[in-house]
Amino acid sequence: MTDFLPPIQTTARDDAVLKALAGFVRQEALGPGEKLPTERILAERLKVSRNTVREALTRWEGLGLVERRQGSGTYLKAAVSPDMLHMPLTLAGGNDFAGLMSTLEIRRALEAEAAALCAIRAGKAEIAQIERKLDIMEEAFRTRAGMSSDEDWEFHQAVFRASGNPLFEQIIAAMYEMFHRFWEHPLGVRDFGHASFPYHRTIFDRIAARDPDGARAEALKLIATVEDDLKRGAANLKLSDRR
Amino acid sequence: MTDFLPPIQTTARDDAVLKALAGFVRQEALGPGEKLPTERILAERLKVSRNTVREALTRWEGLGLVERRQGSGTYLKAAVSPDMLHMPLTLAGGNDFAGLMSTLEIRRALEAEAAALCAIRAGKAEIAQIERKLDIMEEAFRTRAGMSSDEDWEFHQAVFRASGNPLFEQIIAAMYEMFHRFWEHPLGVRDFGHASFPYHRTIFDRIAARDPDGARAEALKLIATVEDDLKRGAANLKLSDRR
DNA sequence: GTGCAGAAATTGGTTGGACCATTGAACCAC
DNA sequence: GTGGTTCAATGGTCCAACCAATTTCTGCAC
Numbered sequence: 001m002t003d004f005l006p007p008i009q010t011t012a013r014d015d016a017v018l019k020a021l022a023g024f025v026r027q028e029a030l031g032p033g034e035k036l037p038t039e040r041i042l043a044e045r046l047k048v049s050r051n052t053v054r055e056a057l058t059r060w061e062g063l064g065l066v067e068r069r070q071g072s073g074t075y076l077k078a079a080v081s082p083d084m085l086h087m088p089l090t091l092a093g094g095n096d097f098a099g100l101m102s103t104l105e106i107r108r109a110l111e112a113e114a115a116a117l118c119a120i121r122a123g124k125a126e127i128a129q130i131e132r133k134l135d136i137m138e139e140a141f142r143t144r145a146g147m148s149s150d151e152d153w154e155f156h157q158a159v160f161r162a163s164g165n166p167l168f169e170q171i172i173a174a175m176y177e178m179f180h181r182f183w184e185h186p187l188g189v190r191d192f193g194h195a196s197f198p199y200h201r202t203i204f205d206r207i208a209a210r211d212p213d214g215a216r217a218e219a220l221k222l223i224a225t226v227e228d229d230l231k232r233g234a235a236n237l238k239l240s241d242r243r
Numbered sequence: 244m245t246d247f248l249p250p251i252q253t254t255a256r257d258d259a260v261l262k263a264l265a266g267f268v269r270q271e272a273l274g275p276g277e278k279l280p281t282e283r284i285l286a287e288r289l290k291v292s293r294n295t296v297r298e299a300l301t302r303w304e305g306l307g308l309v310e311r312r313q314g315s316g317t318y319l320k321a322a323v324s325p326d327m328l329h330m331p332l333t334l335a336g337g338n339d340f341a342g343l344m345s346t347l348e349i350r351r352a353l354e355a356e357a358a359a360l361c362a363i364r365a366g367k368a369e370i371a372q373i374e375r376k377l378d379i380m381e382e383a384f385r386t387r388a389g390m391s392s393d394e395d396w397e398f399h400q401a402v403f404r405a406s407g408n409p410l411f412e413q414i415i416a417a418m419y420e421m422f423h424r425f426w427e428h429p430l431g432v433r434d435f436g437h438a439s440f441p442y443h444r445t446i447f448d449r450i451a452a453r454d455p456d457g458a459r460a461e462a463l464k465l466i467a468t469v470e471d472d473l474k475r476g477a478a479n480l481k482l483s484d485r486r
Numbered sequence: 487g488t489g490c491a492g493a494a495a496t497t498g499g500t501t502g503g504a505c506c507a508t509t510g511a512a513c514c515a516c
Numbered sequence: 517g518t519g520g521t522t523c524a525a526t527g528g529t530c531c532a533a534c535c536a537a538t539t540t541c542t543g544c545a546c
Contacts, residue, residue, distance in 0.1 A: 013500075038526065049501045051294065054527085058298050062305040063331045070527040071509030078333065088306045088331040089413050090321065099328065102408045105356065113352035165345045167334060171414065174330030256529075281497065292530045297498085313498040314538030488546080496539070506529075513522075 013048055017056035020046055022082045036066070036074045063088070089174065100230055103175045108223040110168055111156070115215035117163040119207045126162035127208055133158045134204050141197055152193065155200055159207070195225040260289055260299040265325040273323075278316045279309075306331065343473055346418045351466040353411055354399070358446055358462040359455035360406040369405035370451055376401045377447050384440055398443055402450070438468040 021042070030036070039057065043050040057074060060066040063086055068074045091099050122130070137151040153176060160169040199222035206214035264285070273279065282300065286293040300317060303309040306329055311317045334342075365373070380394040396419060403412040442465035449457035 040526080051502085052500060055297065055301050055499090057527095058301045059305045062302045063333050065333060068527060069509075070507065071525075073509095073526065085334040085418070086331065087334070087414065087416075087418070088329065089410065090306055090308060091328040091330070091410065102410050105360065105408050106353070106410050106414070109352040109356035110349070113348065117348065165348050167345050167349050170332055170334060171349070174332055283497080294531085295529065298528090300498095311498060312538080313536065314496075316497065316538095489544105490546105491544090492542085494539100494541070496537100498535105498537080500535070501533080503532095504530080507527090509524105509526080511522105511524090513520100515520085516518080 013052050014056040014059065017042070017046055017048060017053055018059065019082065021056070021060075022080055022084075025076065025080045026082060030076055030080075032076050032078055034076050036076065038073065097230070101227070104223065104227055104230065107172065107175065108220065108227075110172055111223060112216045112219045114160050114163040114165070114168045115203055115207065115219040116212035117165065118159050119210055119212040119215040121164045122162040122207060126158075130155070130158045130162060130204055130207065134200055137200060149193070152200075159203070162207075193226065193229060195229065196222050199225065256291055256295050257299040257302065260285070260291060260296055261302065262325065263289055264299070264303075265323055265327075268319065268323045269325060273319055275319050275321055277319050279319060281316065340473070344470075347466065347470055347473065350415065350418060351463065351470075353415060354466060355459045355462045357403050357406040357408070357411045358450065358458035360408065361402050362450045362453055362455040362458040364407045365405035365450060369401075373398070373401045373405060373447055373450065377443055380443060395443075402446070405450075438472065439465050442468065 021036070024030075025036075036042075037045070039050050039053050042053045046053070057066060057068065060080075061068055065076070065078050065080055066074055067077045091102065118126075118130075133151070133155040137155050140151045156172070157169060160172060199218055203215055203218040203222065206218050264279070267273075268279065279285075280288070282293050282296050285296045289296070300309060300311065303323075304311055308319070308321050308323055309317055310320045361369075361373075376394070376398040380398050383394045399415070400412060403415060442461055446458055446461040446465065449461055
């Protein structure tokens with residue numbers, strides 16, 4: 001018996017605007033890339049001030065749902081549905097060691113689970129797709145003699161996608177941003193990620209063999225190597241007192 | 244050879260406002276709960292319009308960094324540092340069975356990892372805090388003869404907090420929203436969550452015993468019971484065609 | 487002095503109107 | 517066609533009010 005009484009909202013005009021706009025998007029079946037009505041038109045139609053419309057759109061922009069281009073218009077960046085779940089994550093300290101370790105722990109949890117699910121649920125086509133990404137990655141590794149974060153990422157993305165759960169990909173994609181930024185400032189470890197290379201294929205082998213526990217174990221090993229690299233880098237640079 | 248040409252930003256006033264405000268927060272060493280300057284004062288000090296200040300604050304509010312109370316002021320809700328990483332996630336699909344199962348798979352991954360980390364890292368005070376929440380939950384279970392989602396949630400929250408990784412709490416908190424919404428429409432299963440009750444104490448026992456693998460295993464069992472309840476409910480109601 | 491109701495000040499929320507900066511399309515000279 | 521120019525549309529910013537919720541102060545009754 002939860003006595004749940006949602007606080008009444010006497011003023012929530014911008015939320016109301018977003019709800020109306022979400023309904024509009026659904027009714028018009030607007031997809032990513034398409035243009036929304038002008039702020040002025042929205043203000044007039046919804047009988048609110050243009051300023052209120054702007055605050056509402058600012059919310060959506062902050063959520064990455066929408067992109068505003070001055071002089072051009074406002075465009076959808078992602079699918080919008082009336083019942084969306086928003087989870088804004090903020091990680092204190094962008095590039096410091098603790099922050100990266102935090103994301104890595106999340107990655108360990110998700111990557112292991114996704115690999116296991118993938119071993120259970122991936123279809124033949126999806127497994128073939130993963131292998132293709134793996135081949136590309138290995139080729140890039142040979143020709144450029146080192147890990148390539150783009151190709152690496154595509155491999156992992158393929159695994160997440162084949163897990164049958166879209167949330168994995170979305171959550172990790174957001175975190176990948178952070179790692180990407182980090183890899184551009186390698187902090188002393190020149191061959192960052194190098195040690196993780198062989199585990200990509202072992203993960204794929206366990207998935208292809210429909211061995212969830214094996215896939216999970218290999219994924220854990222991969223993350224462990226990245227963790228080691230990270231610790232090594234932190235020890236090199238004494239990053240801890242940064243800022 | 245990356246031909247990287249970032250688009251130049253001639254106007255980014257609200258971002259500048261946020262940067263300045265973040266600097267202010269750091270300089271004044273403001274923590275969560277503390278009040279920050281009035282919109283009017285900020286506008287005057289930063290030599291921008293109050294409207295611009297509002298757009299900037301709307302961004303932070305959307306990120307959950309700040310809470311605005313009409314007539315009272317704007318208050319910090321979380322620690323703020325100039326170099327934060329924001330990753331707003333929006334997950335499509337609200338209340339249907341597939342969506343809930345998706346979140347549950349994420350929960351399984353995170354809850355298991357968090358319990359294990361907690362067994363490794365939690366201090367004595369944190370373990371005591373978890374036990375306190377557990378006692379409250381068990382008491383509520385006895386007196387009201389059933390699971391209480393609020394007390395249940397507080398227990399899990401304590402575990403996440405003691406994991407030493409703030410991201411766990413943030414991610415799960417967002418998903419809890421979804422489950423809470425769901426529990427208000429119990430879909431036929433009257434004693435939803437009932438089966439998960441005993442595992443709360445077994446998880447705690449393994450944490451207190453500093454047994455990461457045991458804690459992970461018990462957490463997995465708990466999620467499995469919730470998963471069963473969910474499947475049972477879906478079978479009852481044939482929810483699949485909802486919306 | 488104490489307690490409390492009501493006034494006043496404070497603060498975020500909203501409005502309407504104005505102007506600026508950028509964009510993109512229509513148009514024109516070459 | 518090519519390369520400018522003009523011009524309307526659109527998002528970005530500003531201002532000056534007023535509204536609504538909250539907090540603080542004031543003054544009266546006791």
